[in-house]
Amino acid sequence: MADSLHKAISSMSIEDEKPLILPDEPRFRVVDTNEISLLGRLLNPDCQSMTRMIEYMPTAWRVYGRVRGIALSHFRFQFVFQREEDLQTVLKDMPWSYNHWAMALERWTNNPLHNFLKTMEIWIRIRHIPVNFFTIDTMYQLASEVGKVEEIAYDPKVSHTKEYIRAEVTFNVDNPAKDA
Numbered sequence: 005m006a007d008s009l010h011k012a013i014s015s016m017s018i019e020d021e022k023p024l025i026l027p028d029e030p031r032f033r034v035v036d037t038n039e040i041s042l043l044g045r046l047l048n049p050d051c052q053s054m055t056r057m058i059e060y061m062p063t064a065w066r067v068y069g070r071v072r073g074i075a076l077s078h079f080r081f082q083f084v085f086q087r088e089e090d091l092q093t094v095l096k097d098m099p100w101s102y103n104h105w106a107m108a109l110e111r112w113t114n115n116p117l118h119n120f121l122k123t124m125e126i127w128i129r130i131r132h133i134p135v136n137f138f139t140i141d142t143m144y145q146l147a148s149e150v151g152k153v154e155e156i157a158y159d160p161k162v163s164h165t166k167e168y169i170r171a172e173v174t175f176n177v178d179n180p181a182k183d184a
Contacts, residue, residue, distance in 0.1 A: 038112045040091050041084040045108040045121040047177055049079040057081070057102045065094050080121075082112070099124055108177050119176075125154060126175050129168040147171035150181065 026032045046052040058073030058081060065071070067090040074082045085091040091111070094100070100107050108121045130146050140156055147153045151173035158169045175181070 035114060037084055038082075038114075040086075040088055041082055041112045042091065042094065042109050043076075043112050043121060044081050044083070044110075045177070046079045046081070046102070046105070047107060048105040052103050052105050052107075054078065054081060057107075058083075061100070061102065064100070065090070065097075067094070099126055106177075122178055123151075123174050123176055125172060126151075127157075127170050127172050129170060131168045133169065143169050143171060147173055151175040 046054065046057065054075045058075060061073065061083070062068040062071050067085065070086045070090055071083050074084070076082055083094075085094075094109070095111060098109060100109060106124065106126075108124050110116075110121055113120070128147060128150055130143055133142060133146070140158065140160065143156050143158060144153055147156065150171075154172040154174060156169065156171050158164065
């Protein structure tokens with residue numbers, strides 16, 4: 005009997021099944037609830053426990069008891085907020101990380117773009133620019149090696165007291181970063 009059961013299970017294939025089609029009715033959708041939610045992606049799920057992250061992040065965001073997390077897969081998740089202002093606070097304070105690894109977070113949308121949860125805006129520091137190349141164009145070129153440059157935080161007309169230049173870039177999380 006065990007052999008016949010094993011053969012039956014082995015011969016099963018998802019391709020053999022007809023796709024399940026849900027009716028386009030409100031009782032099958034959660035659009036209203038999703039309107040105040042974030043979708044996210046763990047960037048290193050082998051080092052980031054989904055369960056622990058879902059338990060921890062509401063505390064880090066200072067919204068404990070006003071948000072619930074849902075594991076959607078091994079690396080994707082959703083947080084549903086009770087209040088719009090809590091969601092806005094989390095978005096404003098991005099980027100977020102868990103267990104020393106970044107997470108891609110975006111507000112839920114009914115029609116996500118092709119790059120949904122594939123990019124994140126980050127600030128980088130550019131150091132050791134030779135004095136003969138200390139120009140906005142050089143800084144822009146260096147920052148563009150990391151991602152699409154949004155802003156270079158440098159004004160050549162005023163004093164600069166830091167040993168680095170900050171640049172905001174849109175980073176594609178599917179492309180590995182270069183070594184420092």
